Amino acid sequence: MYKNTLLILLFVISVVSCKKTTDDQKFKTLKSTNYSEILNQEFTGDLAYNTTAFVEKYWRVVGNTGFNKSIYKVAEELEKSGFVKEENAKKGDVLTYRIEKRPLQRPTWESVDASLRIAGKEDFLLQHDTNRNMIALNSYSTPKEGITAEVIYVEDTKNLEKIDVKGKIVFAEVHPYRIFRKAIVEGGAVGLVTYNNPSYLQPEKNTTSIQFRTIPLNEEVKSWGIALSYKAKEALKKELSKGKVKLTAVVNTKVYESEELTIVADIKGTTYPKERLVFSAHVQEPGANDNATGVGVALEMATLTAKFIKNNRFTNKRTLTFLWGDEIVSTRRYVEEDSIRAKDIKWGISLDMVGEDTKKTGGTFLIEKMPDPSAIWTRGKDKHTEWGAAEMKLSQMKPHYLNDFLINKFKAQGKIANWEVNTNPFEGGSDHVPFLKGNIPSVLFWHFTDQFYHTDNDRLDKVSQETLKNVGVGSLTAAYTLLNSDKTTATTILNEIEVAALARLQEEKEQSKIALSKGDSLTTQVRIINAWNDWYVKSAEKTLDMVKDSLTLKKEISKTQEKINTTSKQIVEELSKK
Template identity: 70%
Template sequence: MFKNILLVTVLVVTFVSCKKENEIQVLNSSNYFDVLNKEFTGDLAFETTSFVEKYWRVVGNTGFNKSVYRIADELEKSGFVKEDVATSTDFLTYRIEKRPLEKPTWESVNAEVKIVGEETPLLQHSTNRNMIALNSYSTPKEGVTTEVVYVKDIQKLKTLNIKGKIVFAETSPSRIFKQAIVEGGAAGLITYSNPKYLQPKKNKTSIQFRAIPLNEDIKAWAIAMSYEAKEKLKAKLLKGKVVLNVNIETNIYPSEELTIIADVKGAKLPKERLVFSAHIQEPGANDNATGVGVALEMATLTAKFIKEKRFSPNRTLTFLWGDEIISTNRYVKEDSIRAKDIKWGISLDMVGEDTEKTGGTFLIEKMPDPSAIWTRGKDKHTEWGGRKMKLSEMKPHYLNDFLIDKFKEQGKRANWVVSTNPFEGGSDHVPFLKADIPSVLFWHFTDQFYHTDNDRIDKVSKTTLKNVGVTSLTSAFTLLNADKKTAKSILMNIEKAALSRLKEEQHQSEMSLAKGDSLKTQIAIISAWNNWYAKTALTTIDIVKDSTTFKKEIKKSQKLIDSMSLKVIKELGKKDSLKTLEN
């Protein structure tokens, strides 16, 4: 009898457990991370990255357009409907915008560079697909065979007889194009200019892609070199005259610009939206096939949740794939009514790195805050670099710390390193910011294969794709359905972040004072952070709208931040006075 009771108990427990495992979870703010970590696999992101990275992508060329239609196919499979045939009940729509290109598009086909008299090519396209500078024309079928002239000092280029010869220089080809090709009549250019962060002595075969102006009259060409090829050519030139045979095949032809946009329509506030932007052009895997792939899996997974009635966004979620900065800029500017309701913009750029291979770390590039003026302590610019900004250029908003908080949480869950950098620009977050729309960039740096032909699929991590996708969607879903409760949570996070920042800045200021820096400067820094966070607290009102009680909550937070700032300034004043007395 006891055995029968035990057996029945085991069966019931097993049945209940299986039912729970198979139970479809409705998404809400308390389980976004749990559900998305389970269901965002990274498979589609990786497969899409693998497809896109096969092509050297320029707007309008074969690889770019195939990528657009690949995205469209996947969107349709997941339930998105073409906008021009959609009905009022279709909440998942997409469109492909087509515009004629003012200039022809370009694609590389093949190339080889040989030192005359040697069998092994100096460079060949099959292993160095970045060797042909963008906008280069084809050579005659037999190639161009002529002497190469090494120009060590490019300032002396105008004094040299280079007509009909190949100019070899260690600089960007665009920098010497006019002097060497247009005015000097050179047959072509062969250049080297890999920056130090690419570790060229280690990555000897890497070539960072280069470009020259498109000149339909001269039909010029240029070759970019790897460190290995550059050193070999220089060694040959030390022994005497060197003749090169350069054979290039490219396609240059009229085309159209494609941009693909998918919308997940909000149920309650459809005009308000969050936009993810991922650019297709550029030849690499991490830059930026990964952004394309992550955005696509985010879009299709969101569609799945909506079809299964597990998630319903109050605001609209938009995904944009196109030409970096240009497509996003157009999206922001072409429809002023739409633009005023874009609440947040996020750029997905270089978001899938295997950092054990590429180096660097995942970064959130913050909206302009005082760290872009006074960069100290843990704040560091990347090797990509950033200019010192002005107080008038600051963009106080809760988006910075909200996203940092979400990504740090996923970092803890997945044992994943997440960091930040001060604003630098150069990607799809810039058009949003110029239009006063809160926006950040998700990316990786330093990357020792950045913009090189070694940025291939083997440098991509499916785990990273998943981590970025999970956290991006968690953040998006939270903002799309944000309400007063969300706003209060964000406000508390701002208080925490402000107090932590002021404490750190106090420490940095104390060290600066000890080194002899002025108290006036330190007070300016503390005051700038105080002002930034006080204004940041105020931006949370855009979630709650006209709430008198919430405005009181904001004022309480601002008073707390103000009091901490005054305390820090007072402490710094004491330190400075003691230092003066000691001296």
């Protein structure tokens, strides 16, 4: 009996001790040495996922019902976590937000319902319930009973103006925007039916996918366009091979005046409140991964940080800002409308397509780097995505430590979570671009290739809560480090820059050897080596932006730059002897 009592007592003590350890861990103060550890414990991905589920229900265009509901959902969750509206904020409030409202210069648009079928047949080629991307953005409604008209297949759209399409439906395998004027405005067609899914969507596998399409908003002709899936396109072409075909198209949309909403949430810094890091997540687009996931991850990042601050577990020296709005437009306005504020935006990061279940979508998580020489000379391990890239010049390069700093932070998270992290050279197309145009260091977090990109199969089942968590943890670990960066941080990053620079130069040396063996010019190889040398020498110098004045750091920077210059010179000499 005594032994049993003793065992029970020891068990209770053990449980209480474990609980106390767990509680201590849960309320541990965040500092640079444990950011990753605590964030991995407390960033669950629950709010990110649930927000994604809410937002992805809607086909979101700036100003429409789904966009606005998403904005107000974010505002609701911010208030729950302690953010107060700027207009009601008191002097000492750290957590504030505002909803910026501006009248739209053009009407907004909303899809309601649609169907397409071959006249006289019961089965539908397409229905909005299962293909919600079938209506081209900016389409107007047909009469309630729809429009029935003959289909004219235009194989070569260059000949469109020679074909009589008046009163008919034009069918072409091209983006509808390209033929709208000739077919509708000039030709008098009643509507467009088009197909042009790119190969990376694997249309012959994903036969029901429709990548959303846009036509001009024309308030005079008030016409419409319907995008086809591969399956519907093949079925229509099969019918056309038998002879004349008529289609019945029913389109129901809303076009109305509205306003543009943008949320700006600030977590005010204690020491340098004017200096800030900005995360931007765009709300518009019809998908789950694109970009309900960005909205969700940013929201959980903001609310978790608010919890840490309210519990006195975290203090940020610099201000952390979150933007939710219209892609590129909201970020560009934030950067351009206040030149004084813009000077103190030290870093900008775009959260776009950040929650993918890559087993289903394909591709990997990517950090799209700031413009560096790999955007000009893409070789070795570097490669562009199927998104593609425009030609760039050395004058467009943006030397900065942010690339390698973020890569290192995310690779560390990848190692912890067994999560694949890759990079791609700069390509553009998201909210990092306005930052870069404002000379603000910025990168894009995203996924590609995605076989459901911009299609109506980009739904919640393609989202991974684990990925949402990994992106959120990696983002906050990096953000907290930068927000509280000092001379020690700058020295650490400078060392990382040195390691990255020397590794890159060695890699480029090997690539140059390969290029020379294939007959490429030595002049070009020297130019590439020198470009990387210049990029990293200038990147090293940028670490000074984390300290106010440091003679010691300047000396360390000079040493790093000397090593980079010496290595580059040796490589050029070695290549010249080949």
